[in-house]
Amino acid sequence: MEDVINSILFVAIAAGTSLIYATIGEIYTERSGVLNLGVEGMMIVGAVMGFAAAYHTGNEWLGVIVAALAAGAMASIHAFLTITMRAEQVVTGLAITLAGIGLASFLGEKLGPDGGPLVGLIGPRFEKIAIPVLSSIPVVGNALFNQDILVYLMYILVIVSTFYLYRTRPGLHLRAVGESPQTADAMGVSVFGNRYLYTILGGMLVGIGGAHLSLSRTPGWTEDITGGRGWIVIALVIFATWDPLRAVVGALLFGGISAFQFRLQAEGTTIPANLLNMLPYIATVIVLVLVTWREGLGKRLGAPAALGIPYNREER
Amino acid sequence: MLPFTLKFEKRLEPSRTASILVPVLSLLLAFLFGALLLQTVGANPIETYRAMLAGAFGTVEQWQDGQFYNVSELLVKAVPLIFTGLSVSVAFRMLFWNIGAEGQLVMGGIATAAVALFLPDLLPWIPQTPWVYLPLMIIAAILAGAFWALIPALLKAYLRVNEIITTLMFNYIAILWYQFLFTTSWKDPEGFGFPGSAEIAQFAWLPRFSGRLHYGLLLALVAAVLVWLIMGRMRWGYEIRLIGENSRAANYAGVSIIRNIILVMLLSGGLAAMAGFVEVAAISHRLQHGLAVGYGFTGIIVAWLGRLNPFGVVIVAFLLSALIVGGEQIQITMGLPASVSGVLQGAILLFVLGGDIFTRYRLRYIRRAPAAKSSQASSAQEA
Numbered sequence: 001m002e003d004v005i006n007s008i009l010f011v012a013i014a015a016g017t018s019l020i021y022a023t024i025g026e027i028y029t030e031r032s033g034v035l036n037l038g039v040e041g042m043m044i045v046g047a048v049m050g051f052a053a054a055y056h057t058g059n060e061w062l063g064v065i066v067a068a069l070a071a072g073a074m075a076s077i078h079a080f081l082t083i084t085m086r087a088e089q090v091v092t093g094l095a096i097t098l099a100g101i102g103l104a105s106f107l108g109e110k111l112g113p114d115g116g117p118l119v120g121l122i123g124p125r126f127e128k129i130a131i132p133v134l135s136s137i138p139v140v141g142n143a144l145f146n147q148d149i150l151v152y153l154m155y156i157l158v159i160v161s162t163f164y165l166y167r168t169r170p171g172l173h174l175r176a177v178g179e180s181p182q183t184a185d186a187m188g189v190s191v192f193g194n195r196y197l198y199t200i201l202g203g204m205l206v207g208i209g210g211a212h213l214s215l216s217r218t219p220g221w222t223e224d225i226t227g228g229r230g231w232i233v234i235a236l237v238i239f240a241t242w243d244p245l246r247a248v249v250g251a252l253l254f255g256g257i258s259a260f261q262f263r264l265q266a267e268g269t270t271i272p273a274n275l276l277n278m279l280p281y282i283a284t285v286i287v288l289v290l291v292t293w294r295e296g297l298g299k300r301l302g303a304p305a306a307l308g309i310p311y312n313r314e315e316r
Numbered sequence: 317m318l319p320f321t322l323k324f325e326k327r328l329e330p331s332r333t334a335s336i337l338v339p340v341l342s343l344l345l346a347f348l349f350g351a352l353l354l355q356t357v358g359a360n361p362i363e364t365y366r367a368m369l370a371g372a373f374g375t376v377e378q379w380q381d382g383q384f385y386n387v388s389e390l391l392v393k394a395v396p397l398i399f400t401g402l403s404v405s406v407a408f409r410m411l412f413w414n415i416g417a418e419g420q421l422v423m424g425g426i427a428t429a430a431v432a433l434f435l436p437d438l439l440p441w442i443p444q445t446p447w448v449y450l451p452l453m454i455i456a457a458i459l460a461g462a463f464w465a466l467i468p469a470l471l472k473a474y475l476r477v478n479e480i481i482t483t484l485m486f487n488y489i490a491i492l493w494y495q496f497l498f499t500t501s502w503k504d505p506e507g508f509g510f511p512g513s514a515e516i517a518q519f520a521w522l523p524r525f526s527g528r529l530h531y532g533l534l535l536a537l538v539a540a541v542l543v544w545l546i547m548g549r550m551r552w553g554y555e556i557r558l559i560g561e562n563s564r565a566a567n568y569a570g571v572s573i574i575r576n577i578i579l580v581m582l583l584s585g586g587l588a589a590m591a592g593f594v595e596v597a598a599i600s601h602r603l604q605h606g607l608a609v610g611y612g613f614t615g616i617i618v619a620w621l622g623r624l625n626p627f628g629v630v631i632v633a634f635l636l637s638a639l640i641v642g643g644e645q646i647q648i649t650m651g652l653p654a655s656v657s658g659v660l661q662g663a664i665l666l667f668v669l670g671g672d673i674f675t676r677y678r679l680r681y682i683r684r685a686p687a688a689k690s691s692q693a694s695s696a697q698e699a
Contacts, residue, residue: 037480077666080670081666081669081670085669085670085672085673086324086673086676086677087669087670087672087673088669090413090480091408091616091620091665091669092666092669094415094616095617095662095665095666095669096662096666098613098614098616098617098658098661098662098665099658099659099661099662099663099665099666100662101658101662102655102656102657102658102659102660102661102662103655103658103659103662105653105655105658106353106653106655106656106658106659109653109655110357110653115357115358228488231481231484231485234480234481235481235485238478238481272496272500274492274493274495274496274499274500275492275493275496277492278488278489278492278493281485281486281488281489281492282485282489284481284485285481285482285485285486288477288478288481288482289471289475289477292475292476292477292478293475
C-alpha cells in the first residue's frame, strides 16, 4: 500500500509540475483582469523553443530561459492586442493558441541540426536529485523530495506566490486592478502597466511549464507534447478559484488521475486506453460544474470581477 | 516628450472602409511576417508563396491540360470549413463561446457512419436508396451534433458553467470515443488489421460531381443562405444579435436568454455535425483516421475573419482552404512543413484582431498645447 501511494504521488507531482507552473502563471494574468486562452499555444512554443535551445547549447537552464522568453513574447502580443488595441480577449487568446500550435509544429520541423526536425533527438535534461534526509521520510519522502530541480523551484513558486498575492502591496495592487480597475486607477495604480506586467509574467511561467515537458518529464520533442494540457490549465484556474495553493491540489488530482490510469493499464485492465484517457476531461467538466454550482450558492470566491473586460478611462 | 499624442476616439458608427481595409492589410502583413519566418529558416519566401499559390489553384499549364485537381481539392476542403465557420458564427453572434465545433463535427461523423453501417441490417425494410438514406444520415448527424452541443448549453443556461471549458473538454471526449470506435468495437474484421470501420454501402454515399468534389458544396451554400435568413430576416436572429450586443437590454425586452442559449447551440452543433456528415458520406466512406483534423478549430478563424456574417464565412472558408491546400502542396514539392499555413492563419487572425480597433475607433493626432494653455485644454476635455 505504501508503495502504491508513493508511486502514484510521485507521478502526480512529476506530471503535475508543468500544470502548476502554467496554472499559477494564468492565475497572475487573470487576477489582473486579463483572460488569456493562449495557454496551450504558449506552452507548446515554450516546449519546442526550450528543447531546441537546450539541445543546441547543451544547457538545460538556457532551455528554460528561452522557453520563458518565447512564451512571454507571445503573451506580450496578447497584452498589446487586448489591453492597448482593446481586442476581444476570448478570440485573441484562441488566436494565440492556434498560431502557437502552427508555429511550434513548424519550428519542430526546422530547428533541428542542419534545419532538420527535432523529433527523436535526445537533449540535456533535468535529472532527479534526492534531497538528503527529507527524501527518506516514510511514504511521501521519495515522492516529494526525489524529483528534479524544476519541481523544487515549483514548491518555492507556490509559497512565494501565495505570500505575494495576499500579503504584499504589489499583490494588493494586482488584485485591485482585476477587481475594480476604476478604483485602482483613482488610487494611482497603473491599470495598463499592471495588466501588461502580469500578462507577460504569466506567459513566462506558462513557458516554463512547457519546458518542464520537453526537458524533464518526457525529454524530447513530439508534436503533441502538450496534449491539451494548456486547456486543462484554464480549467484548473477556475477549479482553484484563482488561488495558487488550491491550484496545486487540482494539478495533483489531475496528475494523480493520469498516474492511476497508467497503473490500471499496466495491470492489464480490459478497459480500452481511449476510454480511460477520457477520465481527465470528464473529471474537469464534473469539477467545473461542482465548483460553479457551489460558487452560485455561496458568494463568488476569487473570481476577479473585471476579468475579461478591457479598461478604458473614458468609457467607464 | 513628443510634441503630439495619439489617442483613440470612439466612432459613432463602425467604419465601413476600415472593416474592409483591415482584413486586406492583415492578410498582407501576415504574409510579410510569414516571409520573415521562412527567410530565417533559410527558405525562399517568394518561391514558397508561388508554390503555395500553384498548389492551391493549379498552374496555367495544368488548366490548359484540363486538370483541375488543385481547385477541386480547394473546394472539397472548403465544404467542412463553411459548416464549422457557420456553426461558430451563430454561437459567437450571441457571445456564446462555442469552441466545441470539432467535437460536434466528430459526433456528426459517428452518427452518419452508424446509420449507414448498421441500419440496413437492423431495419432491412427501409428502401436502400440514396434518397432515403442520405436524409436519414443527415438527420442522425444533426441530432448527434446538436445533442453534443446541448449538454454545455444546458450547463451554461441553468448553472452558468463556463462554456469555453465544457465545449473544449467535449471535443476531447468525442475524439477519444471516435478513436475507440474505429480502432476497437466498429473495427472492420476484414480490414487486414488497419484501424477503420467497414466501408459504408454505396447507396449511402453522397454523390460527387467529378474527382472528389461532391454535392456537399451545394449543401454548405444552402446552409449559408439559411443562416443568413435566420440571422438577418427572422425575429429569432434579431433576438440572437440583441443578446450578443447587450444581454441585459435583451433581458429587459423580454428575450429569454436561457431559451436562446439552448436553441442557438442546437443550431450550432447541428451545423458543425454537417461537416462530419459530408466528410464521412462523401470523402472517407468509413470511420477512420482523418475526421478530426482541426476543421472545428479553423472554423473559429473562418467565423471571426468572416465577421460572423454567413457570406463572409463562405468567402473566408475558400481563402483559408486555399491556404491549407497550398500548405500541403509545399510539403510535397518543397519539403517545407505544411504547418506554414497554420502559422499564416494564426497571424492573419492576430493582425485582424489588432486592426479591428480602427473600425470602432479613430486614431486622433493631437498636437500638444503650449504649457500655459494646457490646464485650460484639460479642463475643457473633462467638460
